[in-house]
Amino acid sequence: MADAVKKSLGYSDTPIIPGSCWHVHDGDRPQPRVVNPGSFSTQEAAGAPPSDAVVLFDGKCLCNWLSKDNQDAPWKVENGYMEVVPKSGNIHTRMEFGDCQLHLEFATPSVVVGDGQGRGNSGVFFMRKYEIQVLDCFENPTYPDGTTGAIYGQYPPLANVCRKPGEWNMYDFVWIAPRFAGSQLVSPAYITVFLNGVLLHHMKPLQGPTQHRKLAEYVPQNSIGALELQDHNNPTRFRNIWFRSLNTYDQLG
Template sequence: MNRSALPSLALSLLTTAALAEGGFYGDPPDKTHPWAIHDMNRPQPPRVEPGTFSSQEQPGRPPSDAVVLFSGKPEEIEKWISDKNGEPTKWVVKDGALQCVPGSGYIRTKEEFGDCQLHIEWSAPSKVEGNSQGRGNSGVFLMGAVEVQVLDNYNNPTYADGFASSIYGINPPAANPLRAPGEWQVYDIVFRKPVFKDGQEIDPGYITVFVNGVLTQDHTPFEGGGGHMRRSKAKAFPEKGPLKIQDHGNPVRFRNIWYRPLPKRAVEGGEYSRMSEEATAAKRAEIAKGIREDAAKLEGNAKMLRFFESLCYDENAEAREFATAAVNDFAKAMTAVPADKLESKKGEILQVAKALRYLAQWQFLPADFAPKADLEAIIKVQDWEPKPKKK
């Protein structure tokens, strides 16, 4: 077999096995988790075609869902404006790079966004001039507020909280993985803005940074946003803001700039594994409604089991009434089948019995539920229970 086909085959077999288990498999939903463990009702992750890695000669390709802010085309300068007055920027596009024109001021995107995965590549001048903060200095400002420092720190010491990939004025990087001046440096950033509710901070926000594939900021919390010389304090951020790039007097170049918006966190009502009880109850009701709608399109045992499955998320009198009547009919029909004909019904009986065991175990049905007892009796007489393996 072709080895490259193995992952796809494994996924196919795993999916088939999970589907065969139905909704009666892992621990059910609870007060803060709207989904069961290994829940096939949980939405599948959206497909994103991955991008390609950059080389020194050629920038990589962004993933398919990225919003491209600069890819090297001269006309993309139109996506950026002067931060000072909102007029067209004096920065230039040269050899596929967006280059700072010293003295022209910061630039910012017309596009505004919040939580994101940001990719940006930069290159300090190959001719080394200056030292400390005077050498290859710029900065990337998320939402125009939080600076990830850009600085040529290749054999160039400076104050630690102003080092390349520091959260400026807040936290130094954990390492210095910079390449030599003139080479391209790659920043991959995960940005989460602070969250306030009723004037109180409920999530300080955080930032994670990889430089040339090396982790330099590990879920670093914000302290307001950072700044020069003065300690910043916690503050609320707007919903969206621009990306700014600093003019610090050095002709630093940038390329391959793109971002991916990120979904809401749990504290913002996002669909994460742990939610408030109120949000969880609402989500469970929504899931149950969808399962009932799906069940209505089915027939036979599949319809019955799907209605039973919906009860694991939210109680519904009509769903319970239908499923209970259907399983009563099924159990009566199976008990009427002659013993020598039961083998052909083995799969159906075991499938329904497994579901009823699960529902009784988690108290969605009473332990003495009559159809369950009838099917268990058939299974016992037919000796269908799996035998323990011999040691």
């Protein structure tokens, strides 16, 4: 009976798939692990992360985050979100990780002050080096490689899909870390970016760590690092931050 069930799952008399040890439709091939997909966020409440996600911020505390001096993170936490305390400095995760799916939600200040780069400015830095811009770009033009969703100083996003100031925006990323062999770059960093469900970048190769008014240039590094959020003197809010690992390099900081 067991053999009959096993046989019904697939075939063992088909060709081997190139680059693998598995037959086409192989019933012995490991099944995908089961993951509860969680739920989507609304403007009123953050959704639930997938069951295999590592939660970096759940709306309750900054225990997974550190200040720029590796002390307790000084930003404010209330009502299910964290808020930048201007001039307190960037914060970063205690955990370091590499290739991942990352979800993060942000809201720029509802009271509009300034224009261009001065309005609702922050940033999401993978490995504390590679910035995807956070900015209030709702009816607020700025230089294109510094608009919301830009790979800062390198590539503008394919579209401006910012919601109004004070409303929640939802980022989803697929991050592939750069690889080095000694001092030699083997593979650059790649990123795919969705904002509010709209594709902004697809497997875009980064030119190196992002810079302000400078060209990017790779320097040898590990393939894991912390996630950093920027204090740009605006009380930007963040909530519902989690990642799913795509490799086996993760470790606690």
